[in-house]
Amino acid sequence: MTSSIGSTVLGYPRIGPNRELKRALERYWSSRIEEAELRGVAQALRKDTWLSLRDAGLDSVPGNTFSYYDQMLDTAVTFGAIPERYTKLGLGSLDTYFAMARGVESVPPLEMTKWFDTNYHYLVPEIGPKTSFSVHDRTVLEQYREAEKLGVTTRPVLVGPLTFLLLAKPAADAGDGFKPLDKLDALLERYVELLGELHAAGVEWVQLDEPAFAADRTADELAALRRAYDTIGKLGNRPKILLTEYFGELGEALPAFAEAPVEAISLDLVAGTDALDKLAKTGALKKKTVVAGVVDGRNIWRTDVDQALDVLDKAGKAVGELAVGTSCSLLHVPYDVTAEEIDPQVKTWLAFAAQKVREVVLLGKAARQGKDAVAAELAEARAPITDRAGADRVRDKAVRSRLAALSPEDTERAPYEQRRTAQQKALGLPVLPTTTIGSFPQTTDVRKARAALRKGEIDQAAYEQRMREEIGRVVGLQEAIGLDVLVHGEPERNDMVQYFSEHLEGFISTANGWVQSYGSRCVRPPILFGDVSRPKPMTVEWASYAQGLTQKALKGMLTGPVTILAWSFVRDDQPIADTAKQVALAIRDEVGDLESAGIGVVQVDEPALRELLPLRSAEHQEYLDWAVTAFRLATSGVQDRTQIHTHLCYSEFGDVINAIVALEADVTSIEAARSRMEVLEDLNAVGFARGVGPGVYDIHSPRVPSTEEVTGLLRAALDAVPADRLWVNPDCGLKTRGYQEVEAALKHIVDATKTARSTTG
Numbered sequence: 173m174t175s176s177i178g179s180t181v182l183g184y185p186r187i188g189p190n191r192e193l194k195r196a197l198e199r200y201w202s203s204r205i206e207e208a209e210l211r212g213v214a215q216a217l218r219k220d221t222w223l224s225l226r227d228a229g230l231d232s233v234p235g236n237t238f239s240y241y242d243q244m245l246d247t248a249v250t251f252g253a254i255p256e257r258y259t260k261l262g263l264g265s266l267d268t269y270f271a272m273a274r275g276v277e278s279v280p281p282l283e284m285t286k287w288f289d290t291n292y293h294y295l296v297p298e299i300g301p302k303t304s305f306s307v308h309d310r311t312v313l314e315q316y317r318e319a320e321k322l323g324v325t326t327r328p329v330l331v332g333p334l335t336f337l338l339l340a341k342p343a344a345d346a347g348d349g350f351k352p353l354d355k356l357d358a359l360l361e362r363y364v365e366l367l368g369e370l371h372a373a374g375v376e377w378v379q380l381d382e383p384a385f386a387a388d389r390t391a392d393e394l395a396a397l398r399r400a401y402d403t404i405g406k407l408g409n410r411p412k413i414l415l416t417e418y419f420g421e422l423g424e425a426l427p428a429f430a431e432a433p434v435e436a437i438s439l440d441l442v443a444g445t446d447a448l449d450k451l452a453k454t455g456a457l458k459k460k461t462v463v464a465g466v467v468d469g470r471n472i473w474r475t476d477v478d479q480a481l482d483v484l485d486k487a488g489k490a491v492g493e494l495a496v497g498t499s500c501s502l503l504h505v506p507y508d509v510t511a512e513e514i515d516p517q518v519k520t521w522l523a524f525a526a527q528k529v530r531e532v533v534l535l536g537k538a539a540r541q542g543k544d545a546v547a548a549e550l551a552e553a554r555a556p557i558t559d560r561a562g563a564d565r566v567r568d569k570a571v572r573s574r575l576a577a578l579s580p581e582d583t584e585r586a587p588y589e590q591r592r593t594a595q596q597k598a599l600g601l602p603v604l605p606t607t608t609i610g611s612f613p614q615t616t617d618v619r620k621a622r623a624a625l626r627k628g629e630i631d632q633a634a635y636e637q638r639m640r641e642e643i644g645r646v647v648g649l650q651e652a653i654g655l656d657v658l659v660h661g662e663p664e665r666n667d668m669v670q671y672f673s674e675h676l677e678g679f680i681s682t683a684n685g686w687v688q689s690y691g692s693r694c695v696r697p698p699i700l701f702g703d704v705s706r707p708k709p710m711t712v713e714w715a716s717y718a719q720g721l722t723q724k725a726l727k728g729m730l731t732g733p734v735t736i737l738a739w740s741f742v743r744d745d746q747p748i749a750d751t752a753k754q755v756a757l758a759i760r761d762e763v764g765d766l767e768s769a770g771i772g773v774v775q776v777d778e779p780a781l782r783e784l785l786p787l788r789s790a791e792h793q794e795y796l797d798w799a800v801t802a803f804r805l806a807t808s809g810v811q812d813r814t815q816i817h818t819h820l821c822y823s824e825f826g827d828v829i830n831a832i833v834a835l836e837a838d839v840t841s842i843e844a845a846r847s848r849m850e851v852l853e854d855l856n857a858v859g860f861a862r863g864v865g866p867g868v869y870d871i872h873s874p875r876v877p878s879t880e881e882v883t884g885l886l887r888a889a890l891d892a893v894p895a896d897r898l899w900v901n902p903d904c905g906l907k908t909r910g911y912q913e914v915e916a917a918l919k920h921i922v923d924a925t926k927t928a929r930s931t932t933g
Contacts, residue, residue, distance in 0.1 A: 176493060177377065177436055177461055178231025179536030182416055182469065183329060183501025185525055186238045187688045188217050189508065194692040197240065201274070201692075201874075207266055214238060218315065222324040228526070229533040234379060235319055235326025236312045237501065240266070241273045241691045244294040244339065245282070247331040248272070251362050252308030255282075255298050255343065265309070273691060275873035283341065284690065284872060286783045288383060288419045290470070290504055291697075291739055293690035297336065299352035300343030305362045307369070316375055327414065328375060330366075332382040333359050334397050339384060356396055360403050367410040377436075378411040380404075383500075385429070386420030386440070387787035397428045405433030414438060418465065418500035420787045421446055430456035438463035441483050442470075442499035448483070452490035462491040465499035467531050472505055472685075472699065472741045473560075474523045475531045477538075477553045484539045496536040502528055505741075506685035506696075514680050517563070518701050520556040524685070566743070568677070568703035575753055583804035586812050588862055591838060594812040598772055599725050603895050603932065604886075604925050605656040607865070609819050609841060610729040610775060611668070611905035612646045612661035613914055622666065639664045640717060647721045649915065654922045657773060658726045660718035662907070668731045668777065669739040673698030675710040676758055679740070690872075693908065698740045700751065706758035709765045716769045727817065728766040728774040730759055733802040738780030749798035759806040767810050775817035776807055778835070779904070782820070782828045789827075796831045803835050815839065821867075821904045829854045839863035843903045845870040845877075845885060852892035864893055867903030868924070869917050874909070876916045882924035895932040900925045 187193045196213040199205045218238050225233045239246050248254065249269055257279050258271050273295055275281035283296040312328045319326045333356065340352040370378060385397065404413060413434035420443045422429055429437050430451055437457075439447050441464050451457050464487045466480040488494045508526040509519060523531060534553065537546050560566075585591065617638070625635040646661030665671035673679035679698045686694040711728060719726045733755040742751060759776065766774050786795055807816045818835060821843040825832065832840060832855070844851050844866035852866055868885040869877055877885075889898055900921060906914050 176231070177327075177414065177463055177495040177497075179496045179532045180230055180232040180327070180463060181225070181234060181498045181502055181529060181532060182379070182381075182418065182438060182463075182465070183234055183237040183503050184221050184225065185503055185505070185507055185688070186217065186221070187686065187694055188213075189511070189684070191686055191694055193217060193240075194694055197692040201270070207264075210266075214240065215318070218318065219322060222319045222322060222326060224526075225529060226324050228529045230529065231495075231536070232377065233319075233324055233326050234329050236315050236328040236330065237503075238315065240269065242293070242295050243331055244297060244336065245269065245273055246311070247336050248295070248297040250307070250309045250312065250330075250366070251359060252306040253297050253299060253303055253340075254308070275870075275875050277875050280870065280875065281873050288387070289783055289785060289787060290419070291687075291689060291695070291780065291783060292504065294339070297340040297352075298343040299337065299340045299355055300346040301350055301354070302345075303343065303355060305355070305359050307362055307366050310366075310369070312366070313369060313373055316370070316373060320374075325376070327377040327379050328370060329379040329381065330363075332380040332415070333363050333400055334393070335382050335384040338393065353393065353396060356400060360400055363404065364407060364410075367404065367407065371409050371411050375411045377414055379414040379416055381416050381418075383416075383418050385422055385425035386417055386443075388423075388789050389425060394425055394428055397425060398432070401428070401432035401434060412436065414461075414463065416463070418469070419443070423788065426450060427456070430454070430460075434460075436461035436463060436495070438465055438497060440465045440499040441487070442466065442468045445483055445486065448487050448490055452486075455490075457491040459492050461493040461495055462487060463495040463497040465497050466535065467496075467498045467528050469498040469500035469502050469528070470504045471744060472509075472522050472524060473744055474521055474527070474553070474556050475535070476557050477531070477535065477550055480535055481538055481543065484535065488539065494539060496532055496539055498528060498532060504687060506682065506687055508684075511684045512682050514682060517559070517565075518680055518699070521560045521701070522699070561745070566702035566745070568705060571703040571705050571754055571757075574757060575750065578753070578805070583801055583808050585808050585810075585836060588836070588838070591812045591815075592862075595772075595815045595838060598813040599815065601656055601725070602929070604898055604900050604929055606900045606922055606925050607655060607657035607727065608650075608659055608902055608918070609905045610659050610662055610727070610777070611665070611907035612649075612659070612663070613909055613911050614663065614907050615642070615911070618642055618663045639714070643714065643718050644721060647718055647726075650918075651722060651724070653915070653918050655918065656724065658718070658722055658724050659729060660714055660726065662729060662905075664714060667695060668905070669736050670696055670698050672710060672731055672736060673700070673740065675708075676704055676706055676755075678702040678704035678754070695739065700737070700740045700742045702743070704751070704754040704758055706761050710762055712762070712765050712769050715766060715771050719769075719771060725773050726771065728763075728771040730762055730766075730774065730776045732776045732778040732818065733759055733806055734784060734799045735778050735780040738784050749801075752798055752802040753805060756802040756805040760809050763807060763816075764809050767814050772813065773815045773817065774807075774810070775819060776803065776837075777819040778803060779819060779821045781831065782825055785827055792827065796828065796834075800831050800834045807837070817841065819904075825851050826854050829858050829860075833858055833860055837862065839865060839899055841865035841867065841899065841901050843867050844889075845903050849885060849888040849892065852889060856892055861897070863897050863899055865899030865901040866893075868900060868921060869902040871902050871904050871906055871909055874913060876913050877920060879920040879923045879927075882920050883927055886924055886928045890928065890932065895928075900928075
């Protein structure tokens with residue numbers, strides 16, 4: 173790596189092009205391989221990444237971007253922020269790490285929530301007054317040396333101290349008034365120590381990520397940012413520092429970044445170029461290197477090279493030295509579009525991680541050598557941009573006419589109490605009704621059947637018969653356990669968004685476009701490239717079959733429009749509010765068909781409602797307006813007696829609590845087990861007065877909660893919610909769990925509910 177940064181990316185996918193890490197992790201967790209084999213897989217993935225990035229022509233290769241689970245968890249371990257309940261387990265270092273991530277039978281895991289407004293989840297560190305920081309783990313140094321042996325000089329990447337503390341939560345014993353940021357000075361001492369060690373090892377550049385400052389921050393937090401980087405910047409023996417922000421513009425934090433005594437900063441210029449306008453006037457960056465993040469690290473459309481070059485030209489006039497990079501880490505996109513066999517025209521419009529690296533390299537050459545030096549490459553890059561802009565297939569006149577004809581009445585239902593009376597009469601449910609969130613474990617046999625259908629080894633009729641057999645098993649199990657409102661288990665669905673995208677016009681799905689969601693959990697976001705419509709019913713046949721197996725109420729299960737957008741790669745050529753309404757109309761048609769088929773309960777999941785909330789409060793209302801409108805458009809076409817549920821999970825809900833009320837769902841199930849029912853306080857504060865199902869079983873951990881544990885959570889819920897509005901359910905779907913643990917956990921839930929009913933009258 174040269175003394176300047178040149179062309180670079182801020183991070184790279186780490187799960188493996190073929191999900192090698194996922195498979196190795198799951199084999200290790202099930203004791204099918206030893207730790208040495210897991211570490212060998214990890215080392216091979218790191219090697220392939222470093223060599224491929226170097227060979228692609230990047231001037232600076234990021235290091236320490238690999239993780240066995242999560243970068244925030246890695247940072248906690250690096251600096252010794254490991255709660256005592258995990259160290260007392262007496263496990264080795266790697267198993268202690270996984271206990272924090274996944275829990276063990278006797279100890280639950282750390283809380284997990286969304287990484288800013290992405291679909292990536294991070295583990296929330298716990299920091300208290302007694303937290304004692306140390307340089308506990310030196311993986312960052314070890315991986316630098318590992319790459320060096322391969323002939324690759326890397327730029328180690330660390331989560332910055334401010335972002336780490338601002339995203340942490342106070343430990344349970346922290347006491348009133350304590351904030352993790354109160355520990356900044358103590359943590360800075362350890363960052364200083366580690367930076368000194370990296371410098372002594374010959375590390376030239378270190379990247380410190382501070383994405384927390386793309387969100388609103390207080391004056392005290394901004395002052396802490398200045399203090400921290402004054403401390404780091406003025407160190408005598410340290411590597412050069414690349415201070416990065418991403419996921420938005422810096423806003424009020426811009427002066428602190430620009431004036432920090434560090435050598436380089438990175439700006440997300442996909443989010444906007446206001447920073448350049450402001451900095452050009454002040455000259456604050458004339459002595460710095462600026463990595464201009466002009467290649468989108470979060471979406472999969474090819475970069476418009478002419479727009480990017482215009483931004484780079486503007487940036488070059490405002491900075492001391494210009495480098496070219498991605499807006500954020502490429503963790504959020506798949507590896508390589510050449511691995512896909514998809515619609516050939518749409519494929520030319522796409523850029524996954526490997527293609528984005530080449531875009532960065534090309535733009536870097538154009539910025540340094542001039543456009544004429546790479547004229548042929550630029551012409552080749554322009555062609556798919558022009559083709560996409562003129563493609564008729566992205567617009568559907570019928571869809572656009574239907575959208576134009578909508579009126580406010582299309583998003584309204586009768587008052588809740590009127591609906592509630594009709595639903596009680598139609599459903600006849602007991603107090604504290606029990607249910608699940610929808611999916612049941614996806615067994616090996618189910619996955620094999622899906623793979624066999626895809627390979628042509630079985631026909632559609634044989635596949636459907638196997639799915640009906642699994643549905644029968646799921647319904648029978650729920651009947652035996654004693655649940656009140658059943659589900660069909662969703663065995664036919666590979667993913668709660670991809671399944672619907674495969675049945676809607678305007679989407680394509682990938683075969684290998686995997687993106688890490690958390691740990692070993694990967695998703696394949698569909699690609700929404702054109703106007704959306706529903707050619708035919710998507711779920712009615714399966715729900716009707718399941719309902720025919722039971723006299724109990726059965727929920728139809730759908731994914732809501734906001735979540736479909738959040739968990740897809742969405743077109744960027746029209747307002748997202750219009751795209752949301754198109755998806756909502758397709759879901760509305762499905763809800764109506766389920767009702768016509770005799771399904772009296774329909775759940776439209778919106779776990780991503782909080783996820784898409786803009787990081788700046790000034791932008792919240794515009795987003796919430798279209799998000800709420802889309803959900804209500806999808807769910808307001810039914811009769812009073814049809815009960816509409818929604819589900820939200822693994823986010824901080826305080827900022828969207830009023831929107832949850834505005835959704836007008838009859839029942840809202842919500843993650844609450846890890847946070848011990850904290851969300852109910854928020855709901856009560858805004859006068860939420862409809863059905864609510866706070867989760868009593870954390871399904872993201874393999875541990876089975878005891879009946880006593882569930883009873884305790886139910887008591888806490890009953891302290892906050894009247895029994896006649898309280899539902900009892902897991903935190904989320906059961907797809908990733910095994911039948912043995914699921915059956916035990918659901919039995920405990922039913923037993924705890926029976927006890928609670930006997931004490932509530």
